Amino acid sequence: MNSRSVIRGVVAQEILDSRGNPTVAVTVTLVNGIVATACVPSGASRGIREALELRDGDAKRYGGKGVLKAVANVNKIIAPKLRGKSPAEQREIDTLLCALDGTETKAKLGANAILGVSMAVCRAAAQASGIPLYAHLRRLHGAKARAPFVLPVPMMNVLNGGAHSTNNVDFQEFMLFPIGAPTLSEALRYGAETFHTLKKLLQKRGLVTAVGDEGGFAPNLKSNDEAVAIIVEAIRGAGYTPGKDIAIALDPAASEFFDEGSYVFKKTDGSRKTPADMIALYRQWVRKYPIVSLEDGMGEEDRDGWRAITKALGKKLQLVGDDNFVTNPKIFAEGIRDGIANAILIKLNQIGTVSETLATIALAQKNGYGAVISHRSGETEDTFIADLAVGTCAGQIKTGSLCRSERVAKYNRILAIERELGTKARFGQPAA
Numbered sequence: 205m206n207s208r209s210v211i212r213g214v215v216a217q218e219i220l221d222s223r224g225n226p227t228v229a230v231t232v233t234l235v236n237g238i239v240a241t242a243c244v245p246s247g248a249s250r251g252i253r254e255a256l257e258l259r260d261g262d263a264k265r266y267g268g269k270g271v272l273k274a275v276a277n278v279n280k281i282i283a284p285k286l287r288g289k290s291p292a293e294q295r296e297i298d299t300l301l302c303a304l305d306g307t308e309t310k311a312k313l314g315a316n317a318i319l320g321v322s323m324a325v326c327r328a329a330a331q332a333s334g335i336p337l338y339a340h341l342r343r344l345h346g347a348k349a350r351a352p353f354v355l356p357v358p359m360m361n362v363l364n365g366g367a368h369s370t371n372n373v374d375f376q377e378f379m380l381f382p383i384g385a386p387t388l389s390e391a392l393r394y395g396a397e398t399f400h401t402l403k404k405l406l407q408k409r410g411l412v413t414a415v416g417d418e419g420g421f422a423p424n425l426k427s428n429d430e431a432v433a434i435i436v437e438a439i440r441g442a443g444y445t446p447g448k449d450i451a452i453a454l455d456p457a458a459s460e461f462f463d464e465g466s467y468v469f470k471k472t473d474g475s476r477k478t479p480a481d482m483i484a485l486y487r488q489w490v491r492k493y494p495i496v497s498l499e500d501g502m503g504e505e506d507r508d509g510w511r512a513i514t515k516a517l518g519k520k521l522q523l524v525g526d527d528n529f530v531t532n533p534k535i536f537a538e539g540i541r542d543g544i545a546n547a548i549l550i551k552l553n554q555i556g557t558v559s560e561t562l563a564t565i566a567l568a569q570k571n572g573y574g575a576v577i578s579h580r581s582g583e584t585e586d587t588f589i590a591d592l593a594v595g596t597c598a599g600q601i602k603t604g605s606l607c608r609s610e611r612v613a614k615y616n617r618i619l620a621i622e623r624e625l626g627t628k629a630r631f632g633q634p635a636a
């Protein structure tokens with residue numbers, strides 16, 4: 205990279221996310237004319253220890269204009285400090301961003317301000333090097349240049365509940381996980397066909413086929429159990445074998461219904477369950493249904509519950525920690541020491557920089573934990589996570605359903621990478 209590849213300008217602006225809420229987009233311009241933009245997503249079922257984004261709900265602090273504050277922080281505080289720096293120095297830039305903020309949680313400048321800059325810098329560096337973003341991310345991740353890239357197995361969220369919809373289902377995400385598909389494009393075809401079959405099944409039963417935040421159907425059902433049963437039926441109806449071609453991955457997002465030591469099914473029947481009841485329920489479901497991956501089966505504050513579920517089901521199931529690990533290398537390291545879960549969900553905006561995200565993925569890979577690269581429920585057209593999944597060889601990605609463009613954009617990006625890499629990539633398989 206030469207001196208003409210240094211940063212000339214950094215500009216943020218407010219844009220809309222897929223829920224129609226304001227969010228941050230950042231554009232980095234290099235002296236050589238390269239322009240790179242990144243958009244920041246936002247979650248609804250957030251972990252309490254996530255890095256703090258400045259949102260418009262922060263009425264007290266910013267008169268309800270948190271995103272504009274984040275935008276101003278980029279334009280006035282961050283931009284002058286980055287001028288003249290090489291975007292290739294991702295770690296140095298991310299360290300500077302954290303230092304400029306100065307808080308543990310990125311609360312001062314806002315994790316959304318910082319992440320937008322970090323991602324746009326990364327994209328500009330890839331362009332300046334003349335290589336695809338996934339290849340640049342692989343370099344940053346320190347992976348061997350000659351090892352094949354891994355295209356991730358998609359987790360496709362076809363039925364939404366919890367905080368992502370107004371239906372009566374407590375569990376947040378019911379996902380198709382096509383573990384038997386031979387290629388990425390076939391995996392997406394398996395998912396799309398099952399998604400359409402599911403729609404017909406719901407219609408036949410007189411159930412609503414409107415969708416939730418991540419594009420999965422959001423019907424009112426009799427129980428959480430019924431959601432899994434109908435998906436299994438759809439898999440069969442589409443001509444696939446449940447468990448062999450397509451398995452099921454769940455994200456109950458249990459922190460959302462954890463209340464003073466119990467799990468309360470507020471949306472279905474109001475019943476209260478102890479942590480032991482929850483584990484018994486999952487055990488029963490695993491016997492009955494082809495479930496192979498369970499994310500946030502226990503609440504983030506239920507440390508004992510997490511220990512117990514890992515002991516009870518950790519050998520049979522991929523247990524993914526999301527709210528409890530919040531993509532934070534320090535917090536995750538404690539979890540590893542504690543023997544909690546066997547996989548981690550990776551969300552860039554939970555931690556707020558590309559470098560820290562890569563460090564967390566490296567930690568997972570070093571310790572034999574699975575890593576699932578993930579979208580947020582409030583998304584944009586940005587496809588950074590597709591390249592992140594391929595560049596780090598994470599092997600798994602969850603990015604919603606198949607009928608909302610902000611989700612499909614990520615799948616389409618991986619399809620483009622699949623075509624581009626040909627035999628230089630293999631199709632991943634989950635660790636569990």
Ligand SMILES: O=C(O)[C@@H](CO)OP(=O)(O)O
Binds near residue numbers: 249
């Ligand atoms: O819980 C999750 O895993 C995510 C993404 O599916 O939801 P949110 O972005 O609302 O936290």
Ligand SMILES: [Mg+2]
Binds near residue numbers: 455500527
């Ligand atoms: Mg989750």
